[in-house]
Amino acid sequence: MKVLVLGAGQLARMMALAGAPLNISISAYDVNSDNIVHPLTQQLLGNGLAQALVDADVVTAEFEHIPLPVLAQCQQSGKFLPGAQAIQVGGDRRLEKSLLQTAGVATSAFTVINNETDFNAAIAQLGLPLVFKSALAGYDGKGQWRLKDAAAAPALWQELAAFLAADPQQAIVAEQFIRFDREVSLVGARNRHGEIKVYPLTENHHVNGVLSVSLARPLDTALQQQAEQMFTAVAEQLNYVGVLAIEFFDVQGKLLVNELAPRVHNSGHWTQQGADCCQFANHLRAVCGLPLGSTALIRPTLMVNILGEDQVPNSILELPALGLHWYGKTKRAGRKMGHINLSANSTAELKARFAQLIDLLPAATFPELEQMLQQL
């Protein structure tokens, strides 16, 4: 089976590693260079999307910020899963918010802002504090603004107006600011036959808007059920096929959807050693028409992102149940370079191992891990 992935980053790379044992070979379309490459070796496999679409059995994506003409071309192949609509929904906050409303899934109140009138209406209608998010190309905390105080509104509008003027396709979504207790996410898969399997909810800790640590441990069943119902509503609304990730705010046990990612997700990397079938294998199983693998938690597991660094002390490899995953990328400040998975037989043991890991890692590269440890 040949699968073409839109995007040639670490998610396509990890799909290639998970696909090889299933005799699924992965090629990746680099949207910027228009090249087809092998996502592990970066070997050039061809140029241009047209022939690659002919050669592939299935087409999928590792990211949602894909030019519309590319999406249309893929959709026309008849092989694209989860398909252009789902990718567009994930890449455009206006569509995402509408979809959540249509699916009857709880999310923060919002309005769309295209001009100053919309901006003032948002403040009047939703009240302060507000969060403003770019409709397109926003991720990892980029393209976000906050407004707590009405006095700061005029200055913020100047900034937003300049942002909107730079791109006629762009818009701003204003959202009520949510005072959440924590951020959790649900990663799950739906296959061609409508079968759905979801992993346990993951607790996520961000630093400067970028995911730092994800933790999967046995959680409250009611919360899990709530998340699963919302996952099912969204996946069925989109007739979704593949792995889908949903980020939630947990507000005193009530979940509100923050955003969707129509793809494998950073908060699901722990599944590589905390579940029988990882998210990469399950995504491929789903889009290739195979049965989904088990998503049950086999042991408490956490993941730590490695940002902007291409070295960690070798001594961490001495820790039991530790997996180190580099992405083979060139070092750049803040860049997602790799991750560490850590498992244990109980949450208490995991906490102890996490403390050992933190002692071995340089604090400058991994800020706030100590603080996260205290929250476990």
Place this chain on the structure above:
Amino acid sequence: MKVLVLGAGQLARMMALAGAPLNISISAYDVNSDNIVHPLTQQLLGNGLAQALVDADVVTAEFEHIPLPVLAQCQQSGKFLPGAQAIQVGGDRRLEKSLLQTAGVATSAFTVINNETDFNAAIAQLGLPLVFKSALAGYDGKGQWRLKDAAAAPALWQELAAFLAADPQQAIVAEQFIRFDREVSLVGARNRHGEIKVYPLTENHHVNGVLSVSLARPLDTALQQQAEQMFTAVAEQLNYVGVLAIEFFDVQGKLLVNELAPRVHNSGHWTQQGADCCQFANHLRAVCGLPLGSTALIRPTLMVNILGEDQVPNSILELPALGLHWYGKTKRAGRKMGHINLSANSTAELKARFAQLIDLLPAATFPELEQMLQQL
């Protein structure tokens, strides 16, 4: 880190999959074609061994039947681990038997046969029944003969004489036939610093001399200790670096070494989901000077070889804790095409899952699994 593997088969392929997350890139030397290829994509990376030896940080091997000039060339690079001696010992039964004697490790009594006088002396000295094994290029039950009855000796000698005449390097090792209760193997790693970690003993079931099923479950501690002592003696005698596999006969709780494999081993494939750090990752960690990963059994796991078949029913993917591993090879009768790993939380649960798996697999392709199930 760049590792060159002698041999471009499934073991090099699985090393590539295990190495990528550690940013270890693997190239493979195909001894037959003299090409350097990527073991996953089979992409041509170069021709000839000389330049590949210069480019690599470390050189290792996935099989032991390597021409002596190639071994010498690799040894000269100063990068070859476990090194020419260990590979030769694994590939020549005369050297292997001598090594075991030197290391003080129990093995069946043997003599070396180069001519008819040796043949008759072997019968007189060791008694019947005897097993005769080719000194070179014997694996998966090939190059083996049995003699139970003295009357059959002259005919057998004719056959052995013809075999010896065909290759002046060849010899025969005569061994006392061992009435064993079962075959077990120990896979373990020794790194550059002399650190040793071994996986739990694996019980192996062969069909026509080829491994069919390996089972790792909690076993008798005394047997494990015995195996570990023998592993340590052999590994230290060879100053071994890398993963080493030892196959034993279990004779009423006393282990006799049957043979060594100076490499990752088919009976260690279960470590991909039954241990924290699989044999492929541990081999790379060892030869690259990294700390070894945990070899503890995390849950009972068995492996079933897929021989001569390139399809299995998709329905097996519905079983929990089942991993399907294809090698991307062209189908040929009896060829090792892939394997299935199956895990469970207890031996009883594993037995039940194994029964489910057997029901789903075609009996013609997987003979004797039912019989093996009864022995669990």
